[in-house]
Amino acid sequence: MHLKISKLYKQFPTKQGLLLALKDINMHVETGELVCAVGASGSGKSTLLRLIAGLDIPTGGEITVDYEPVKGPGADRGMVFQKYTLYPWMTVQRNVEFGLKLQGMPKKQRRERASYYLDVVGLTNFAKSLPKELSGGMKQRVAIARALACQPKILLMDEPFGALDVQTKEAMQLFLLDLWKRTRCTILMITHDVEEAVFLSQRVYVMTARPGTIQREIIVDLPEERTYAVKRESKFQTYKYEITDLLRGKQDLKLMTV
Numbered sequence: 001m002h003l004k005i006s007k008l009y010k011q012f013p014t015k016q017g018l019l020l021a022l023k024d025i026n027m028h029v030e031t032g033e034l035v036c037a038v039g040a041s042g043s044g045k046s047t048l049l050r051l052i053a054g055l056d057i058p059t060g061g062e063i064t065v066d067y068e069p070v071k072g073p074g075a076d077r078g079m080v081f082q083k084y085t086l087y088p089w090m091t092v093q094r095n096v097e098f099g100l101k102l103q104g105m106p107k108k109q110r111r112e113r114a115s116y117y118l119d120v121v122g123l124t125n126f127a128k129s130l131p132k133e134l135s136g137g138m139k140q141r142v143a144i145a146r147a148l149a150c151q152p153k154i155l156l157m158d159e160p161f162g163a164l165d166v167q168t169k170e171a172m173q174l175f176l177l178d179l180w181k182r183t184r185c186t187i188l189m190i191t192h193d194v195e196e197a198v199f200l201s202q203r204v205y206v207m208t209a210r211p212g213t214i215q216r217e218i219i220v221d222l223p224e225e226r227t228y229a230v231k232r233e234s235k236f237q238t239y240k241y242e243i244t245d246l247l248r249g250k251q252d253l254k255l256m257t258v
């Protein structure tokens with residue numbers, strides 16, 4: 001798998017005129033990587049992910065998956081959003097099967113595939129439950145199982161843990177790292193949480209706002225085996241401060257001009 005984004009621009013028409021949401025974005029994700037794009041509100045993170053997912057069209061530039069230009073949504077890219085997007089009237093099992101049903105997969109095969117991924121996310125015992133019977137973290141695990149069930153080349157995650165409380169969020173980060181290690185899936189995640197980006201990634205793209213650009217690519221040279229203890233290491237803190245300073249840079253400048 002090779003995701004490549006070249007000279008990507010996105011403009012939106014607004015009442016005040018054209019708004020440049022993304023400017024000259026260049027990035028890539030390779031097979032088996034877990035990469036985060038981190039940025040403040042308005043840096044164009046969601047816009048970027050929507051363009052990669054094929055839910056919107058760029059104003060300029062190109063996105064390719066395995067050298068094929070993205071022209072619309074496709075099963076090769078799985079999405080997990082911040083807000084739970086499960087169908088409340090369907091059981092957990094049916095929710096996970098839904099995408100496979102749309103693809104026309106026969107019933108027996110999709111039952112087996114969904115059961116497999118429910119096991120991967122540790123929710124076999126909740127297959128018959130309704131989403132309302134699950135905690136926030138469990139709902140996100142169902143959403144991840146649903147995306148993985150379609151066996152995408154890359155999982156695109158839009159602030160997946162943003163709506164969770166601090167403890168659940170930390171547990172879900174460890175869950176994601178463990179899942180990534182077991183399945184070796186390729187993940188591009190966007191987040192505004194610097195600590196989350198450093199904790200999860202091998203590489204971090206730092207985005208700044210107005211217009212949204214990639215200010216820096218940072219290779220996170222931390223042990224692959226990450227536990228909470230990593231967060232206390234001075235190297236972890238250095239990455240965190242470096243990224244926070246990059247994000248703060250523009251804000252300080254703005255404050256000085258007010």
Ligand SMILES: Nc1ncnc2c1ncn2[C@@H]1O[C@H](COP(=O)(O)OP(=O)(O)OP(=O)(O)O)[C@@H](O)[C@H]1O
Nearest residue numbers: 012013014021040041042043044045046047048192
């Ligand atoms: N459909 C749209 N029409 C007009 N402007 C838009 C549209 N979508 C996004 N924008 C603008 O583009 C910029 C980037 O928005 P985007 O939601 O991608 O940022 P973000 O980094 O994901 O922010 P947040 O973390 O708050 O979700 C913002 O200024 C936003 O107002």
